[in-house]
Amino acid sequence: MAKRLLDFRDRTAVAGVGYTPFTKNSGVSTLTLACRAVMAALDDAGLGPGDVDGLATHRVGDSAPPTLVGPALGIRDLSWHLDQFGGGSVSHAVVGQAALAVAAGVAETVVCYRAINARSEFRMGGTGRGLPASPEVQYQAPYGFFAPPQQYAMYARAHMLKYGTTAEHFGRLAVTQRANAVKNPRALMRAPITLDDYLASRWIAEPFRLLDCCLETDGACALVVTTAERARDLRRPPVLVSAAAWGGGESHLSGGPADPATTAAAALAPRLYGQAGLGPRDVDVAQIYDCFTYSVIVQLEDYGFCPKGEGGPYVASGATALDGELPVNTHGGFLSEGYVHGMNHVAEAVSQLRGDAGDRQVPGAEVALSTAQPGYVLPATSALILRRD
Amino acid sequence: MRPVFQVTTDRDSAAWWERTGRGEFAVQRCEACGRARFPARTFCAACQAERWHWEAAEPEGTVESWIVNHQAFGTGDGEPYVVVMVRPAAVPDCLLHGGWLAAREPVGGERVRGVFTPGAGGLTLVDWEPAGE
Structure with missing residues (x-):
């Protein structure tokens, strides 16, 4: 077992971020979205397509791969590329793998992107696409159980039964994140909500209401990963990749953990913090994968910000608000900014560490945690620790 | 449904x-x-x-969790239905999903019994009901 990565910490950096607008209908192909976000990220870094020798993305058969985006932008020779299968559980793995490739010298400048028409073309809610050929799906789908909100609602109730987590806890998280989105010009949902609004929102799959669920969004987001040395010579302040970690996940196969109220983040976290030489108390701001309210609450526990089972009360205490001890999902998250499958979490972490997050800036933020889907449904997870240079 | x-x-x-x-x-x-x-x-x-x-x-187990689905996913009509997650007694380190056959909602940890039900595509499904009722 690898105990540490030789000379990896802080050797690579995010040198630029780029977005397309987040909408309900982009009107363009995912290839167009990807190219626009890649160009925007390169422009942010002060680079052009001629500087790129690596491209990386993840997708579930719903988007343009690097082998299409490269030629479309006139990038003829990719010395490294990655087309990772998977959804939110591998979003951060893509950035981590790009950082490893750069640290290893296989590529010098990699653009990571995620481009989706997740509202207008290919909805995660399970409509408009066939079922994946997963060995687990055949034991679930015949019972009318397949869509992500159903899956997560099942885990959320297990957590409620085991630890006493309540609807009010979920609601406080949704309200807090919406308050952040109000301060984010990029966010799709900018009208403030109250706990009563949350409780009055319609049922999707009990215990989840509409406001427990993230948005389905058309949009793209991209990041430029290069060496720390090179990043220091570019347009923007570099944000260093201090740690990248990968983990397993919750499986329904016997022989696995079979604890639906704990995620693979609990096992990943010590590796991640160990790589960075930091602990949860050193984290100034966290972008935590929020496909649903519950996924944040369980990760707050599993990444060590509060004791196991106390994620709900921790959120209700105000700790995760912009002025709390651990501001979480400062852009509004997938619940309120938009859902670009994880990449917009990393981009927001970069923005906070560069100090350019505007009205939602966490003063003096030096260390950020950004996490992927914590290993439910597709049993894999990943996370990054970034820090200011 | x-x-x-x-x-x-x-x-x-x-x-x-x-x-x-x-x-x-x-x-x-x-x-x-x-x-x-x-x-x-x-x-x-x-x-x-x-x-x-x-x-x-024996098709026996305990209730680990459940949902009441309201959204009309796929061919669904939005009529609420319950899906239960069961920890089977025979293999307690796995989790099984199934339909719920009682009029009331499940209770966390309650003992349940499997019932064989015809499903789509010729499959016979295993749904669940309270063990003692």
């Missing part, structure tokens, strides 16, 4: 579905270490042996 999601069985699972079709709730038993496993597959996760046999088990 629950929506009809057509699924494809595979070479690991076909024999299991065949057994539910005969009203049998079967688990695999490792012939090397004796451990029961589910869902169906070739390797024992504990000892990596490939030798195993099917063994009929």
